[in-house]
Amino acid sequence: MEEKLLSVSSAWKKANYPLVFTGAGMSAESGVPTFRGKDGLWDRFDVEKAAYLQSFLEDPGPFWKMARELVLKKEVNPHQGHRALARLEEEGYLQGIITQNIDGLHQKAGSKEVYELHGSLDKLDCLDCQKKYTWEEISPDVEKGEVNCECGSRKVKPRIVFFGENLPREELDRAFFAAEQCDFLIVVGSSLEVYPAASIPQIAWQRGARMALINTEQGFFPEMFDWVFLDSAERVLVELEKKILGGDQK
Numbered sequence: 001m002e003e004k005l006l007s008v009s010s011a012w013k014k015a016n017y018p019l020v021f022t023g024a025g026m027s028a029e030s031g032v033p034t035f036r037g038k039d040g041l042w043d044r045f046d047v048e049k050a051a052y053l054q055s056f057l058e059d060p061g062p063f064w065k066m067a068r069e070l071v072l073k074k075e076v077n078p079h080q081g082h083r084a085l086a087r088l089e090e091e092g093y094l095q096g097i098i099t100q101n102i103d104g105l106h107q108k109a110g111s112k113e114v115y116e117l118h119g120s121l122d123k124l125d126c127l128d129c130q131k132k133y134t135w136e137e138i139s140p141d142v143e144k145g146e147v148n149c150e151c152g153s154r155k156v157k158p159r160i161v162f163f164g165e166n167l168p169r170e171e172l173d174r175a176f177f178a179a180e181q182c183d184f185l186i187v188v189g190s191s192l193e194v195y196p197a198a199s200i201p202q203i204a205w206q207r208g209a210r211m212a213l214i215n216t217e218q219g220f221f222p223e224m225f226d227w228v229f230l231d232s233a234e235r236v237l238v239e240l241e242k243k244i245l246g247g248d249q250k
């Protein structure tokens, strides 16, 4: 591990345009379940019923039951890996984070340049009367697994991307543009199964970027990565930050 940490941190320090690409595994150590891999949500919930736009429009119930697991077990906070990335950005070692996550933990940790390809949970709209809500306003209802608008509609939809829905065009274009400039990319905690998000690392790779993977399970596009850490996001990112910024960050 030590030797790999040294070579990755030295490549990271030399990079002109380093990026990080994160998936649900980045938030696992903050207590947010992943969708796939060990104990993944899609083993416990029917993805067709819980995450497809058409199903949500017919019956939002399954989505809210899954959402209750996703971020509402307890107050969800960034871990030291999120904070390490925020500090590395502050010190000029990170151009941005392209994330598939909807939990807002990168921003909560202080990261500024975050591309949320799949949107975020913090704002919601009633699809019938267009009334706007914040997650805080509706979170007590989510506990009950049912969210209703004042107008009586059950279609209070978070601004996240459901399967069958387009990704936010501007965010996606910015992420593609960043990936084309990228000369060093770390993929953290993603199964790289969902497109177009999963094409971001491919673009960087085709552009000739040096590529590192941090994932507790292995076997994701091994040909794409110069370094693979079969380890947890928090542990590796904290160690990499120490190598790059030196010392023990609090």
Ligand code: APR
Pocket: 022, 023, 024, 025, 026, 028, 029, 034, 035, 036, 037, 038, 040, 051, 100, 101, 118, 188, 189, 190, 191, 192, 193, 194, 214, 215, 216, 217, 231, 232, 233, 234
């Ligand atoms: N550290 C690093 N990796 C981890 C950790 C951890 N602590 N825990 C789990 N992982 C890995 C798993 O091995 C898995 O490969 O994180 C990955 C999570 O994969 P997914 O759950 O598929 O998450 P993601 O790739 O973000 O999914 C993409 O699918 O359901 C949709 O819209 C949803 O944005 C999501 C998209």
Ligand code: ZN
Pocket: 126, 127, 128, 129, 130, 131, 149, 150, 151, 152, 153
């Ligand atoms: Zn309404």
